[in-house]
Amino acid sequence: MFHSQLWSTTHDALKPCLQEVFPSVEQKRVEKVMPADTFYFSIVRDPVALAESSFAYYKEVAPAFRKAKGLGEFVDDPKRFYESRLRNNHYARNLLWFDFGLDHNANFSLALAQLGEDMIRRTFNMILVSEYFDQSMILLRHALCWPLDAVVAFSLNARQQKPSSTGGVGESWVGKAAAAAGVGIRGGHVQAKLPPNLSLTEEQREKLRQWNAFDWYLYKAFNKTFWKEIDKFGRTQMEKEVNLLRMRREDLARVCLRDGGKPVEAHQIRDKNIRPFQSGLVKILGYELQSGLDNVTRKLCVRMIRPEIQYKDVLDSKQFPQPHAIQAQQQRLIVAVGGTFLKQDPPWKGKKEMGGDVGVGGRTLEEGMKDWDSSLLNRNNQTMVREHEKLRLR
Numbered sequence: 001m002f003h004s005q006l007w008s009t010t011h012d013a014l015k016p017c018l019q020e021v022f023p024s025v026e027q028k029r030v031e032k033v034m035p036a037d038t039f040y041f042s043i044v045r046d047p048v049a050l051a052e053s054s055f056a057y058y059k060e061v062a063p064a065f066r067k068a069k070g071l072g073e074f075v076d077d078p079k080r081f082y083e084s085r086l087r088n089n090h091y092a093r094n095l096l097w098f099d100f101g102l103d104h105n106a107n108f109s110l111a112l113a114q115l116g117e118d119m120i121r122r123t124f125n126m127i128l129v130s131e132y133f134d135q136s137m138i139l140l141r142h143a144l145c146w147p148l149d150a151v152v153a154f155s156l157n158a159r160q161q162k163p164s165s166t167g168g169v170g171e172s173w174v175g176k177a178a179a180a181a182g183v184g185i186r187g188g189h190v191q192a193k194l195p196p197n198l199s200l201t202e203e204q205r206e207k208l209r210q211w212n213a214f215d216w217y218l219y220k221a222f223n224k225t226f227w228k229e230i231d232k233f234g235r236t237q238m239e240k241e242v243n244l245l246r247m248r249r250e251d252l253a254r255v256c257l258r259d260g261g262k263p264v265e266a267h268q269i270r271d272k273n274i275r276p277f278q279s280g281l282v283k284i285l286g287y288e289l290q291s292g293l294d295n296v297t298r299k300l301c302v303r304m305i306r307p308e309i310q311y312k313d314v315l316d317s318k319q320f321p322q323p324h325a326i327q328a329q330q331q332r333l334i335v336a337v338g339g340t341f342l343k344q345d346p347p348w349k350g351k352k353e354m355g356g357d358v359g360v361g362g363r364t365l366e367e368g369m370k371d372w373d374s375s376l377l378n379r380n381n382q383t384m385v386r387e388h389e390k391l392r393l394r
């Protein structure tokens with residue numbers, strides 16, 4: 001949901017002014033706090049891929065998904081499982097349409113779909129396509145006159161597609177996922193639901209498109225516009241720039257990431273501050289940084305792989321700096337002794353290294369509390385305090 005207080009300060013923190021709109025659009029309230037020349041963009045994803053992702057993450061969150069054994073069973077007869085009035089069922093029907101602030105339970109009609117499309121076109125300067133992420137980044141960088149490096153990114157928040165084959169019950173994918181989901185393992189048997197079955201036949205994929213008719217309509221419409229934009233840009237030039245982008249990504253992966261940049265399970269990441277939050281029964285992968293990076297390089301690399309919740313916390317700390325709290329904390333560290341002031345080691349120093357691992361860049365927790373640009377992170381943020389309440393941000 002949109003909160004003007006949040007965004008009014010975000011705008012100062014995020015210059016130049018642009019928004020990748022994730023929350024439902026409440027355009028008037030957004031416009032009140034954003035400058036007139038704000039660049040609004042969003043991204044659409046193929047509804048079939050989106051449904052797979054949504055089912056995997058939100059199986060236990062959306063009532064409509066909960067009772068279905070697999071995505072296929074849900075799709076075969078969605079009305080058996082779906083009740084429009086139930087909270088969180090937006091994950092199960094027309095999620096794109098919902099994210100654009102539209103009524104995802106409305107009966108499909110072409111007229112209504114066109115109205116929605118027009119509204120989105122009026123609101124957004126650009127709609128990108130997830131399936132062509134690299135091409136999207138090139139279009140975006142040109143629209144914003146950004147250098148190539150500004151859009152080089154590693155894929156974040158990816159779902160593990162297959163369970164790992166090694167390890168006993170405690171070490172297995174199911175075991176860990178169950179633990180993450182807070183389900184017990186008794187007598188060596190996993191008392192948890194298995195990871196969701198996402199396999200679909202071609203017929204079921206087609207049914208999914210019908211069930212998510214508004215999303216399918218939007219996806220087709222914006223996909224068409226996207227390719228028109230690429231034609232305007234020039235296909236050869238696009239190919240050239242996409243190649244450059246990929247080369248640059250590979251270079252950065254070599255510098256920043258272990259094992260050639262292969263995404264890894266969260267528990268393999270030694271630095272807890274860059275572990276992606278886990279939700280549901282699928283694993284969300286992250287990256288392990290190269291060791292021995294100098295400070296500047298490390299900051300750049302962390303910036304590229306910081307998971308979404310930690311990223312939100314960085315924004316929070318920029319938007320809501322707590323000068324009094326910081327000052328008070330600093331004062332607590334300065335102890336008056338016989339008229340002179342000595343700086344005392346903070347209580348955590350020497351006890352706890354970041355992620356419990358001294359080897360990771362050799363940074364202390366104190367340093368770890370600072371963001372890439374050295375601003376202090378607020379410890380009373382959501383990540384630190386309400387660990388158990390988190391869901392992926394949507």
Ligand SMILES: Nc1ncnc2c1ncn2[C@@H]1O[C@H](COP(=O)(O)OS(=O)(=O)O)[C@@H](OP(=O)(O)O)[C@H]1O
Binds near residue numbers: 153392
């Ligand atoms: N660069 C790039 N290219 C293509 N796809 C990418 C990229 N980065 C992230 N992803 C995929 O986006 C999915 C996560 O999206 P979000 O971070 O928005 O999370 S969520 O949808 O709000 O839950 C998640 O999809 P699934 O893995 O299918 O769940 C990511 O794999």
